[in-house]
Amino acid sequence: MAWLNVAKIIDVTQAEGPGLRTAIWVQGCLKRCVGCCNGQFLKIQPADVCDSQMIIEQIAQNQKQYGIEGVTLLGGEPFLQAEGLADVAQACRKMSLSVMVFSGYQLEELNDNRFKGASKLLQVTDVLVDGEYQQELTENVRNWVGSTNQQFYYLTEFYTDEIETRALNVTNEWRIDRQGSILGNGLPFILRA
Incomplete structure (x- = not known):
C-alpha cells in the first residue's frame, strides 16, 4: 500500500481516453504550462x-457497476506519485483494465533517478502521452491531447494509434456536484462570455 494525494476522481467518463474509464487526477506538478487546463x-x-488500496477498490467497483475498460491517470503530474500509481495500475492490469497516463515530462525523462517508481509505472502502462502543453501549438486532429508536440507511446498492444483519430461521441462532460457547482472535464476548452 502507498499513499496518494488525489485531486479528483471521476468514476466513469468517456472524455479522458478510449471507452468508458475511471479518471484519476493527482495533486501537484512542478511544471507551469501556460494555459494548463488543470491549473487548480x-x-x-x-x-x-x-491509500492506494482504497483507489483500487473504487476502480473494481466501477468496473462492476459501469463496465469500464480502463483507467486514465492525469494531474497535476502523475510521475511525482509514480510509486503509488504503479500499485494502482498494476491492480488495474490484473482486472484486465487498460492504463493510460498523461505526463508533462518526455518519455526519456521518466526514470527512477528522477521519479521514484517511474519504471514500475511505465511497465504497467498501456498508453503514455508525454510532453508539456504548449498553448501556441493547439491540436485539432488527435484525441485527448492539447498541443501538437505531445506524443502517444503504445507500451503494450492493448491499443493502436487508431485511437488517436477515432471519432468520439463525447469530448467534454459537464457535471453538477452536490453543492450545485458545474464541473467540466475533457478536451481543453475556453469559456467565453
Missing part, C-alpha cells in the same frame, strides 16, 4: 490523501 491541480499541497 498544480500546487503541491494536500488534497485528498488516501
Whole structure:
C-alpha cells in the first residue's frame, strides 16, 4: 500500500481516453504550462490523501457497476506519485483494465533517478502521452491531447494509434456536484462570455 494525494476522481467518463474509464487526477506538478487546463491541480499541497488500496477498490467497483475498460491517470503530474500509481495500475492490469497516463515530462525523462517508481509505472502502462502543453501549438486532429508536440507511446498492444483519430461521441462532460457547482472535464476548452 502507498499513499496518494488525489485531486479528483471521476468514476466513469468517456472524455479522458478510449471507452468508458475511471479518471484519476493527482495533486501537484512542478511544471507551469501556460494555459494548463488543470491549473487548480498544480500546487503541491494536500488534497485528498488516501491509500492506494482504497483507489483500487473504487476502480473494481466501477468496473462492476459501469463496465469500464480502463483507467486514465492525469494531474497535476502523475510521475511525482509514480510509486503509488504503479500499485494502482498494476491492480488495474490484473482486472484486465487498460492504463493510460498523461505526463508533462518526455518519455526519456521518466526514470527512477528522477521519479521514484517511474519504471514500475511505465511497465504497467498501456498508453503514455508525454510532453508539456504548449498553448501556441493547439491540436485539432488527435484525441485527448492539447498541443501538437505531445506524443502517444503504445507500451503494450492493448491499443493502436487508431485511437488517436477515432471519432468520439463525447469530448467534454459537464457535471453538477452536490453543492450545485458545474464541473467540466475533457478536451481543453475556453469559456467565453
